[in-house]
Amino acid sequence: MKLIYSHLKKFLPSLDIAPQNLRDDLTMIGHFANYYEKLPDNDFIIDLDIKANRGDGLSYYGLARDLSVYYNIPLVSPIDPDFNIPASDYQLPISVTSPDVRRVMALKISDTQVQTSPQWLVDFCNLHNIHSVNNIVDLTNYVMFMYGIPNHAFDAGITSDSLIWENNQGKNSEFTTLDGTALKLSSQNLVISNPTEVLSTDLVGGKKSGINNNTNQIILEVAVYNRVRIRKDSKELKTVTEASTRLEKDLDSNLIPTAMNYLASLIISSSGGHISSQLYDYYPQVESESEIEFDLNMPALYSGIDIPTDFSLQVLKQLGCSIENINNTTVQATPPSIRKDISLPEDLVEEVVRFFGYNKIPSTQALSPKTLPDITPGILYLNLFIKKELAQLGYDEIRSWPLIKQESLIPNLIPQDSEPVYTQNSINSDYPVLRTSIISSLKSQQDQYQRFKVPQVQFFEIGKVFNQSQGQYHENYSLGIYDSNQSQLSSNLEKLSDRLKINGGNIQSYNDQTGFYVEINLDELVKSVDLAYIKDQPKSNDHENSGHSVELTSQIITLDANIILDQQQDPRELIKEYSQKIGENLWQLIISDIYHDPKSDKYRYTFRASYYNIDDKTAKDIHLTVFNLK
Amino acid sequence: MNDNLNKILNQYSNQISLLTSKAELENIRVELLGRKGIINELFQNIKNIAPEERKNYGSELNQLKTELENLISQKSATVTSTQQISVSDQKSIISLPKIGHLHPITQTEEQLNNLFRSLGFSIYDGPVIVTDEYNFERLNVPANHPARDMQDSLYIDEPQYLLRTQTSTIESYLLEASKDKLPIRTAFPGTTYRNEKVNRSNHFIFHQYQAVVVDKNITMKDLIGTMDLMFKTLYGPDVVVRYRAKYYPEVEPGVGPDMQCFKCHGQGCPLCKHAGWIEMGGSGMIHPKVLANAGIDPKEWRGFAFGMGLDRWTMAQNNIHDIRTLLGGNLAYKPSAK
Ligand SMILES: [Zn+2]
Numbered sequence: 001m002k003l004i005y006s007h008l009k010k011f012l013p014s015l016d017i018a019p020q021n022l023r024d025d026l027t028m029i030g031h032f033a034n035y036y037e038k039l040p041d042n043d044f045i046i047d048l049d050i051k052a053n054r055g056d057g058l059s060y061y062g063l064a065r066d067l068s069v070y071y072n073i074p075l076v077s078p079i080d081p082d083f084n085i086p087a088s089d090y091q092l093p094i095s096v097t098s099p100d101v102r103r104v105m106a107l108k109i110s111d112t113q114v115q116t117s118p119q120w121l122v123d124f125c126n127l128h129n130i131h132s133v134n135n136i137v138d139l140t141n142y143v144m145f146m147y148g149i150p151n152h153a154f155d156a157g158i159t160s161d162s163l164i165w166e167n168n169q170g171k172n173s174e175f176t177t178l179d180g181t182a183l184k185l186s187s188q189n190l191v192i193s194n195p196t197e198v199l200s201t202d203l204v205g206g207k208k209s210g211i212n213n214n215t216n217q218i219i220l221e222v223a224v225y226n227r228v229r230i231r232k233d234s235k236e237l238k239t240v241t242e243a244s245t246r247l248e249k250d251l252d253s254n255l256i257p258t259a260m261n262y263l264a265s266l267i268i269s270s271s272g273g274h275i276s277s278q279l280y281d282y283y284p285q286v287e288s289e290s291e292i293e294f295d296l297n298m299p300a301l302y303s304g305i306d307i308p309t310d311f312s313l314q315v316l317k318q319l320g321c322s323i324e325n326i327n328n329t330t331v332q333a334t335p336p337s338i339r340k341d342i343s344l345p346e347d348l349v350e351e352v353v354r355f356f357g358y359n360k361i362p363s364t365q366a367l368s369p370k371t372l373p374d375i376t377p378g379i380l381y382l383n384l385f386i387k388k389e390l391a392q393l394g395y396d397e398i399r400s401w402p403l404i405k406q407e408s409l410i411p412n413l414i415p416q417d418s419e420p421v422y423t424q425n426s427i428n429s430d431y432p433v434l435r436t437s438i439i440s441s442l443k444s445q446q447d448q449y450q451r452f453k454v455p456q457v458q459f460f461e462i463g464k465v466f467n468q469s470q471g472q473y474h475e476n477y478s479l480g481i482y483d484s485n486q487s488q489l490s491s492n493l494e495k496l497s498d499r500l501k502i503n504g505g506n507i508q509s510y511n512d513q514t515g516f517y518v519e520i521n522l523d524e525l526v527k528s529v530d531l532a533y534i535k536d537q538p539k540s541n542d543h544e545n546s547g548h549s550v551e552l553t554s555q556i557i558t559l560d561a562n563i564i565l566d567q568q569q570d571p572r573e574l575i576k577e578y579s580q581k582i583g584e585n586l587w588q589l590i591i592s593d594i595y596h597d598p599k600s601d602k603y604r605y606t607f608r609a610s611y612y613n614i615d616d617k618t619a620k621d622i623h624l625t626v627f628n629l630k
Numbered sequence: 631m632n633d634n635l636n637k638i639l640n641q642y643s644n645q646i647s648l649l650t651s652k653a654e655l656e657n658i659r660v661e662l663l664g665r666k667g668i669i670n671e672l673f674q675n676i677k678n679i680a681p682e683e684r685k686n687y688g689s690e691l692n693q694l695k696t697e698l699e700n701l702i703s704q705k706s707a708t709v710t711s712t713q714q715i716s717v718s719d720q721k722s723i724i725s726l727p728k729i730g731h732l733h734p735i736t737q738t739e740e741q742l743n744n745l746f747r748s749l750g751f752s753i754y755d756g757p758v759i760v761t762d763e764y765n766f767e768r769l770n771v772p773a774n775h776p777a778r779d780m781q782d783s784l785y786i787d788e789p790q791y792l793l794r795t796q797t798s799t800i801e802s803y804l805l806e807a808s809k810d811k812l813p814i815r816t817a818f819p820g821t822t823y824r825n826e827k828v829n830r831s832n833h834f835i836f837h838q839y840q841a842v843v844v845d846k847n848i849t850m851k852d853l854i855g856t857m858d859l860m861f862k863t864l865y866g867p868d869v870v871v872r873y874r875a876k877y878y879p880e881v882e883p884g885v886g887p888d889m890q891c892f893k894c895h896g897q898g899c900p901l902c903k904h905a906g907w908i909e910m911g912g913s914g915m916i917h918p919k920v921l922a923n924a925g926i927d928p929k930e931w932r933g934f935a936f937g938m939g940l941d942r943w944t945m946a947q948n949n950i951h952d953i954r955t956l957l958g959g960n961l962a963y964k965p966s967a968k
Contacts, residue, residue, distance in 0.1 A: 027874055027888075027905075027907075028872070028874045028875065029874075029875055030874065030875030030876060030877065030884075032876075032886070032888075032909070034903045034904060034905045035903065035904035035905060051876070051877035052877060053877050053879070054877070228774045231774065301847075301849070302850060302915060302932070303849060303851065304849025304850055304851030344918060346882040346883065346915070346917070346918055347882060349883055350883030350884065353850065353875075354874075354875040354883070358850075358854075358873050358874050358875060358885065359872065359873070359874075361851050361854050362854075362855065363857075363871070363873065364855060364858070365851055365855035366749070366852075366858070366859040367749055367815070367843065367852050367855070367856050369748060369749050369750050370749070370750040372752070372813065372814065372815055374752050375752040375754065375808070375811070375814070375816070376753045377755050379755070380753050384740070387732055387736065388732075391731060391732055392729065392730070394727075394728040394729060396731045396962075396963040397730070397731060397733040397736060398733065398961070399733050399956070399957050400957055400958070400959075402821075421759070422786070423786060423793070424785045424787065424788055425784065425785050425788065425825060426784055426834075427825055427826070428827065428828055428834055444959065445959050447959070449959065449962065452959075452962065454962050456725075456965075457962075458728075458730070459730075460730075464758050473759045473786070475758055548731050548963045548964045548966050549733075549734050549961055549962070549964075550961070550962050550963065550964055551948075551949070551951065551952065551960060552960040552961075552962050559648055560648065560705075561644065561647055561648070562644060564640075571724040575724070575725065575726055576726075587965070588725070588964075590724060590725040591724040591725075606647070612964075623648070624648075629644045629648070
């Protein structure tokens with residue numbers, strides 16, 4: 001929602017505020033403002049995100065109401081006080097058959113003159129990202145933005161006066177919108193037609209019946225519909241308009257007369273003409289308003305700060321609630337019909353607190369520690385314990401997508417008598433199935449590590465695996481470990497079992513040409529471990545652990561080098577020394593061979609250095625320099 | 631060994647060690663050991679050597695040839711598959727004892743878990759495959775509620791079963807399980823799923839962190855203070871966070887934390903879409919309907935809930951630029967010594 005200061009001031013003439021202050025204040029009371037832009041004549045425009053439950057916030061009027069409470073300034077009507085809709089003998093022959101219409105008002109104006117819009121209106125349209133068409137169409141849009149109620153003008157010379165609000169009876173299956181888009185209508189769509197054809201949908205007007213330069217009589221309509229119907233039509237017709245984004249919110253039917261008055265007065269003053277029908281009003285069920293019993297102390301109790309009951313009462317009144325006193329501190333409040341989001345005492349608490357100021361609540365008083373029974377599931381203690389043990393044993397933790405490719409399913413690793421679980425509507429359709437085994441994920445990871453030529457990988461994942469059987473979905477935590485060296489993996493598994501104080505357990509294993517995989521069902525394992533012992537282990541975070549993860553952007557380059565030394569040296573010290581010399585692009589440095597030449601009595605150390613996130617040539621340059629090979 | 635031969639050995643052993651492809655190795659092999667190669671040439675030259683030195687020279691030349699052949703055949707094994715070096719040569723490899731690493735997301739989660747444990751919170755958990763009831767209805771989002779548009783859900787069996795779209799779903803299960811065991815203080819990390827395209831800056835899997843407290847007389851001041859402590863724990867003591875009105879269907883009143891943009895310090899820049907502030911998540915007092923849906927009397931108990939995403943922070947902390955890396959194959963760990 002965009003808000004132009006000069007038009008906001010039509011509701012709030014006494015408002016006088018700098019753009020950044022208005023932006024910040026709007027944000028603090030709940031309408032997040034992204035940016036403001038300066039306009040000529042000391043004007044400016046603000047871009048706002050309006051909350052999903054605040055249909056009224058999609059209008060200047062709704063936002064002005066909030067600001068009038070916040071700044072405690074009067075809210076005025078921009079409508080010419082001398083304007084009124086005169087009595088007429090002519091009743092428009094309109095009928096409404098659709099149950100999706102909450103309220104419609106319609107009015108005919110004759111002898112209008114269509115022309116290009118005045119500059120201020122063209123500017124307004126441009127700033128709201130809509131095309132300026134002509135004075136009448138632009139004013140319908142203007143009133144939609146000002147009061148938040150969509151409306152439309154028909155060329156009565158084309159449509160006749162016999163408008164029908166109906167769920168499409170099959171008059172047309174094809175419909176061309178104002179901007180020329182072709183829509184395929186279905187039978188449920190809410191449309192406005194005449195006895196022969198569809199003139200407009202609930203979302204967007206039609207090309208044929210739109211206002212053009214020859215139009216000289218118009219029918220204005222202002223309406224509010226069942227928002228569920230709008231949502232369905234908008235999805236089905238893949239059409240999102242300024243009108244549809246408003247109509248799919250809970251709008252206020254009681255605001256329709258005001259919007260109609262404003263629209264008619266603006267059009268007559270801009271295009272001339274005169275009103276030539278009675279005001280048509282279809283309002284089958286007057287909408288009820290909620291009555292809320294409200295304790296004026298509630299805002300203080302909920303916020304935790306001192307908010308006087310006087311202030312609570314003042315906010316309620318300024319919001320337009322009608323108030324009846326029950327006792328000293330309790331009132332019965334009926335919120336104004338424009339505020340469809342207020343129906344509970346807690347809703348009123350939010351109103352009072354946001355106008356009092358969220359920023360008056362201190363942010364320095366966290367809950368103090370309290371001892372309560374530990375309801376942490378044992379599996380979470382086990383998961384963390386195992387992660388830390390495996391890291392100690394040299395394994396890196398990976399995390400991957402639980403959704404995998406169909407071909408990544410490993411048939412042998414689908415539990416007996418069960419089936420994989422598929423998503424139905426994923427737009428990432430290459431990954432349709434939930435993994436049944438964590439090994440599928442480890443294998444994909446190992447493929448990637450091979451592609452990046454990462455040397456000597458050892459890694460594990462703890463994550464959920466899924467399957468279904470007998471109409472039930474199952475999920476459990478699973479541990480998977482990969483190691484290229486089988487005996488190393490076996491010995492580490494033994495060490496893990498020792499630490500967990502268990503004797504083996506049910507281990508699934510798997511291997512491919514690169515190495516060995518094991519998988520353990522942790523929801524099973526947790527039943528056989530001593531949880532008291534597991535919970536007792538220290539839980540502090542190992543911060544020395546952080547800062548080693550790397551986003552690989554290219555293959556790791558592994559190069560060998562020999563150095564000849566007169567004397568034997570501690571290879572570990574040599575690794576440290578040369579690692580320092582290589583610096584930040586070193587992935588890993590190992591000594592792969594030590595050879596003593598008996599004749600020369602010299603020692604040859606063969607290094608294998610891996611370099612990452614640099615290109616081949618740079619790696620070789622560094623390598624040649626560090627190992628004196630130039 | 632004769633100086634000249636020694637030079638050849640050193641020169642070529644280094645050259646061979648630098649090779650990364652089989653083709654390059656074959657070229658060197660031909661250059662050295664081929665029919666017209668250097669070694670054969672040296673053997674041909676033997677006739678130019680003084681007769682008394684010929685025998686010694688010949689045996690040194692043979693020694694050189696053997697060493698070069700060994701070097702080439704060793705290298706041949708490694709260029710075929712670098713991956714297998716570690717397996718076949720395990721015994722001869724010397725490296726510093728390695729320590730493994732926890733995933734960056736796990737580290738962030740644990741940092742927060744530790745904070746909340748110190749305040750007497752339990753860590754909680756819940757299912758990934760959930761029902762519409764727990765993901766939406768119990769959280770005050772009935773069918774056709776506009777808030778459903780905020781979340782494109784990933785269905786297993788539409789409309790009943792889906793992958794949880796938010797950690798608040800865990801809250802639904804938690805509140806139901808705890809209705810007779812109040813008060814509670816809980817925190818929980820969780821993966822959540824949305825039906826969104828995956829690219830460099832967007833994913834369909836998100837990592838969220840949520841805290842839920844139900845007690846008597848819980849206030850917005852408790853909520854804001856506790857949330858602020860969390861932000862300071864993660865982002866450091868100098869972080870500037872403001873708390874403002876914000877709508878979420880499962881809370882009332884709702885509270886939105888915004889962090890002052892760390893790049894422009896509130897001046898406005900492309901990162902913060904020129905707002906000067908970055909939205910950090912959502913929170914509020916648990917909606918009375920949500921408590922009632924779980925069988926908790928909202929007249930007796932109040933609660934707060936807050937949630938935030940962990941992905942962007944974890945990426946920034948670890949210098950990760952592509953969100954896919956967080957759950958992807960190109961996240962690796964630089965080997966570090968114990
Ligand atoms: Zn910024």
